[in-house]
Amino acid sequence: xxxxxxxxxxxxxxxxxxxxxxxxxxxxxxxxxxxxxxxxxxxxxxxxxxxxxxxxxxxxxxxxxxxxxxxxxxxxxxxxxxxxxxxxxxxxxxxxxxxxxxxxxxxxxxxxxxxxxxxxxxxxxxxxxxxxxxxxxxxxxxxxxxxxxxxxxxxxxxxxxxxxxxxxxxxxxxxxxxxxxxxxxxxxxxxxxxxxxxxxxxxxxxxxxxxxxxxxxxxxxxxxxxxxxxxxxxxxxxxxxx
Amino acid sequence: xxxxxxxxxxxxxxxxxxxxxxxxxxxxxxxxxxxxxxxxxxxxxxxxxxxxxxxxxxxxxxxxxxxxxxxxxxxxxxxxxxxxxxxxxxxxxxxxxxxxxxxxxxxxxxxxxxxxxxxxxxxxxxxxxxxxxxxxxxxxxxxxxxxxxxxxxxxxxxxxxxxxxxxxxxxxxxxxxxxxxxxxxxxxxxxxxxxxxxxxxxxxxxxxxxxxxxxxxxxxxxxxxxxx
Numbered sequence: 001x002x003x004x005x006x007x008x009x010x011x012x013x014x015x016x017x018x019x020x021x022x023x024x025x026x027x028x029x030x031x032x033x034x035x036x037x038x039x040x041x042x043x044x045x046x047x048x049x050x051x052x053x054x055x056x057x058x059x060x061x062x063x064x065x066x067x068x069x070x071x072x073x074x075x076x077x078x079x080x081x082x083x084x085x086x087x088x089x090x091x092x093x094x095x096x097x098x099x100x101x102x103x104x105x106x107x108x109x110x111x112x113x114x115x116x117x118x119x120x121x122x123x124x125x126x127x128x129x130x131x132x133x134x135x136x137x138x139x140x141x142x143x144x145x146x147x148x149x150x151x152x153x154x155x156x157x158x159x160x161x162x163x164x165x166x167x168x169x170x171x172x173x174x175x176x177x178x179x180x181x182x183x184x185x186x187x188x189x190x191x192x193x194x195x196x197x198x199x200x201x202x203x204x205x206x207x208x209x210x211x212x213x214x215x216x217x218x219x220x221x222x223x224x225x226x227x228x229x230x231x232x233x234x235x236x237x238x239x240x241x242x
Numbered sequence: 243x244x245x246x247x248x249x250x251x252x253x254x255x256x257x258x259x260x261x262x263x264x265x266x267x268x269x270x271x272x273x274x275x276x277x278x279x280x281x282x283x284x285x286x287x288x289x290x291x292x293x294x295x296x297x298x299x300x301x302x303x304x305x306x307x308x309x310x311x312x313x314x315x316x317x318x319x320x321x322x323x324x325x326x327x328x329x330x331x332x333x334x335x336x337x338x339x340x341x342x343x344x345x346x347x348x349x350x351x352x353x354x355x356x357x358x359x360x361x362x363x364x365x366x367x368x369x370x371x372x373x374x375x376x377x378x379x380x381x382x383x384x385x386x387x388x389x390x391x392x393x394x395x396x397x398x399x400x401x402x403x404x405x406x407x408x409x410x411x412x413x414x415x416x417x418x419x420x421x422x423x424x425x426x427x428x429x430x431x432x433x434x435x436x437x438x439x440x441x442x443x444x445x446x447x448x449x450x451x452x453x454x455x456x457x458x459x460x461x462x463x464x465x466x467x468x469x470x
Contacts, residue, residue, distance in 0.1 A: 145409060
């Protein structure tokens with residue numbers, strides 16, 4: 001039963017598997033995102049308060065979701081790498097970090113663009129935006145630590161410790177920031193907070209989240225292949241394959 | 243050979259670090275001077291008016307204390323890793339996390355505790371009312387201790403790295419944000435005459451979490467740094 005798992009841990013096999021999986025992820029992601037974009041941007045009714053401006057939600061909310069998903073996935077991969085000493089898992093954590101950081105940045109940028117018509121300024125110290133910003137710092141710290149080692153094995157294991165410490169801290173950071181803003185700010189800001197949103201608006205949002213998730217799968221496959229190539233550049237199987 | 247009980251081992255590490263620091267006390271004083279210098283910058287940069295400074299005094303004292311104790315953390319494990327002491331600890335059969343925790347505790351006594359003792363003076367200079375002294379010191383006591391453990395993890399990870407100090411701040415400061423939020427909030431509530439028990443209890447909870455899980459992460463990080 002576990003043979004496929006062991007096979008996946010061997011770089012040549014994983015390299016081939018990822019190459020086969022990538023197009024499936026890629027095309028389904030494209031299909032979901034296109035349908036969700038049409039549904040969300042054209043078909044869904046405008047919001048009675050925010051008009052058409054709310055439609056940026058269809059990029060903002062899935063990116064915010066993916067930013068957290070990618071961090072947890074990265075920490076899980078790092079933990080698997082540490083516990084079972086699987087190199088591919090470390091490579092997956094390394095490949096996933098920039099994707100997660102990009103989603104975090106996208107969530108911040110779209111949140112800020114959304115904030116301009118809603119709050120009148122580009123930036124508000126809102127709980128969700130602030131914890132998203134701190135998440136970006138965590139990603140940047142992780143990538144900075146990884147790049148500061150010359151030896152890839154040490155980089156793998158040191159950054160894995162950081163990812164695991166970080167994932168324990170993410171909920172603490174999230175709730176402390178939330179608590180901080182509820183003490184400081186009026187409730188007017190939080191009207192955007194709880195998505196008590198109507199069903200016709202919700203369906204495209206779910207489709208978009210699935211699409212983003214599939215896109216993440218595609219990007220991870222591609223990046224992980226690149227990471228395997230970089231790490232195994234002197235291996236014999238690569239010479240045979242080429 | 244008789245094995246040293248772990249408490250004795252930790253005590254020896256603790257005493258050794260204090261003795262070493264005492265021989266070079268000017269290095270111990272540096273973070274404290276940094277602390278005072280940073281807090282002096284805020285009135286110069288904003289306003290000398292005490293009623294306005296009072297609003298930000300708790301936050302300024304907290305930010306300066308975090309930065310000052312981070313500054314001192316960078317070299318925490320460096321000398322020991324370079325001269326092979328840490329390697330001997332790893333091989334000694336004693337629980338590594340326990341020894342590292344003793345080292346961090348010694349470090350905190352040398353840098354965190356002076357900051358806590360100094361904080362009412364610095365706070366008063368910024369217009370902090372006397373009534374908030376106790377809360378300020380208690381919150382900093384918990385906060386700097388937690389930061390020492392968090393920073394210990396960061397220092398253990400970056401011990402063999404070039405430009406370690408900037409990287410250390412980049413790693414540890416985001417993790418320390420909850421401390422800053424709760425600590426500064428507790429001081430703010432005490433200044434407003436409210437009971438600061440809530441944020442102080444949360445600070446204590448984070449402290450115990452760091453105390454229980456931190457040594458595990460520290461010893462894992464030190465093993466990675468020493469092995470190669």
